[in-house]
Amino acid sequence: xxxxxxxxxxxxxxxxxxxxxxxxxxxxxxxxxxxxxxxxxxxxxxxxxxxxxxxxxxxxxxxxxxxxxxxxxxxxxxxxxxxxxxxxxxxxxxxxxxxxxxxxxxxxxxxxxxxxxxxxxxxxxxxxxxxxxxxxxxxxxxxxxxxxxxxxxxxxxxxxxxxxxxxxxxxxxxxxxxxxxxxxxxxxxxxxxxxxxxxxxxxxxxxxxxxxxxxxxxxxxxxxxxxxxxxxxxxxxxxxxxxxxxxxxxxxxxxxxxxxxxxxxxxxxxxxxxxxxxxxxxxxxxxxxxxxxxxxxxxxxxxxxxxxxxxxxxxxxxxxxxxxxxxxxxxxxxxxxxxxxxxxxxxxx
Numbered sequence: 001x002x003x004x005x006x007x008x009x010x011x012x013x014x015x016x017x018x019x020x021x022x023x024x025x026x027x028x029x030x031x032x033x034x035x036x037x038x039x040x041x042x043x044x045x046x047x048x049x050x051x052x053x054x055x056x057x058x059x060x061x062x063x064x065x066x067x068x069x070x071x072x073x074x075x076x077x078x079x080x081x082x083x084x085x086x087x088x089x090x091x092x093x094x095x096x097x098x099x100x101x102x103x104x105x106x107x108x109x110x111x112x113x114x115x116x117x118x119x120x121x122x123x124x125x126x127x128x129x130x131x132x133x134x135x136x137x138x139x140x141x142x143x144x145x146x147x148x149x150x151x152x153x154x155x156x157x158x159x160x161x162x163x164x165x166x167x168x169x170x171x172x173x174x175x176x177x178x179x180x181x182x183x184x185x186x187x188x189x190x191x192x193x194x195x196x197x198x199x200x201x202x203x204x205x206x207x208x209x210x211x212x213x214x215x216x217x218x219x220x221x222x223x224x225x226x227x228x229x230x231x232x233x234x235x236x237x238x239x240x241x242x243x244x245x246x247x248x249x250x251x252x253x254x255x256x257x258x259x260x261x262x263x264x265x266x267x268x269x270x271x272x273x274x275x276x277x278x279x280x281x282x283x284x285x286x287x288x289x290x291x292x293x294x295x296x297x298x299x300x301x302x303x304x305x306x307x308x309x310x311x312x313x314x315x316x317x318x319x320x321x322x323x324x325x326x327x328x329x330x331x332x333x334x335x336x337x338x339x340x341x342x343x344x345x346x347x348x349x
Contacts, residue, residue: 021336028332031325047114053150056127062096065159066193066282069094072256073275074101074200074238077135078112079260084292085275086123095277096158097126101238102133102169102200103261109138113148129156132169133200133238140170153178155185161280162189166199173219179226186230193283194233202237202255203248213240213264224249233285234278240264242271243289254287 049055062068071089076082089095105112120128132152136145142152152167164185168174174182189195203224205214214220227235228250235248238257241264245254257264258274265271273292278285 024332024336028329028336031328031332035325035329047110047117047148049113049117049148051150052117052148053129053154056097056129057156060097060127060156060158062158065161067280068096068158069277069279070158071095071098071275071277072101072198072236072254073098073259074131074133075103075241075257075261076100076259077103077106077261078115081260081273081292083119083123084273085259086120088275088290089126090124092277094279095126098124098128099163099165099198099236100128100130100259101198101236101256102131103135103238103257103259104130104133106135106261107138108136108141108144110144113144117148129165131165131198131200132167134169134171137169142167142169153181155189157192158280160191160193160283162192162195164189164195164197166197168199168201168215171201171215173215174223179222183226183230186226186232190230194280194285195231197227197232197235199235199237201239202244203235203253205240221249224251227251234287236276242267243274244270245287245289258292 069092071085073082073085076085089098104116130149132142132145132149136142138144146152152169153165155162155164157163162185164182166174166182167178186195202214203220204217215223232251235251235253237253237255238259240255241257241261243254243256243258245252247253254276256274256276258272260273263271263273273294275290275292277288277290279288280286
């Protein structure tokens, strides 16, 4: 019995056609391997930054520490909207520095962090400090964020004004160690002209009565009591994709989560892309809301499609050389298939 496997007539024709088109097939293989290599590099290569916060604080220079401006925003999530914010900051000579209050990226990967850092460096020549958001953790692991950006909570001063950046990204609160640290920092800042607290997850969520995007009531009340005792000037938060402001338990607050992620609702009074420009003059604080207008043609796509675009871009990794390789593959595959099957029985009408 002859057990040698022989290709079918169809298979023989295909193999023969591939041999005749060895150059095209080889080029296709190179393109596919190139795409796989670029994707692997994007996901596993180092970000190239270590302790971003320390670097930015070293660059922080405010000519008049009694009269200055800074910008706060959050939840940009890798969206194209953040380009407008960065360009606005760069073009405003009054702004000395900026604070991104978490969800810098849509998913915590080296590739996304590298894109974020490159975009900031390319568009902004002023310091930008960050807080960690829930999307800036891989699951519940904040190790990559710490490696790139540094400490999860920290304090810095501009003249007689204290800035306290917290880590409540997991939504469960600060924990004992961070709470003890916070009280110590607040006590040490009692003589400051202004005390600003920045945290990703807000103390409460008046917008959503079903799914609460905030800390627990117990944790919120405990923090508010602490903020009130040490006369916190303002609390800035994000996480809710929109804008809310008011006074909670005697503590002024602003939620500015309109940095580019898909908006959480349709109420035009709250759900729009935004950032804050904050002026500090001899202890007096002026918080100004800056709306980011959408083009009439692109309103729906910009408002509802940012997340889809970012997810698709992250999934496919298409940009620059990757886009060229994808186009080459898209052109070669049908050409090879069409030529290979030409004349093969059963493949022509």
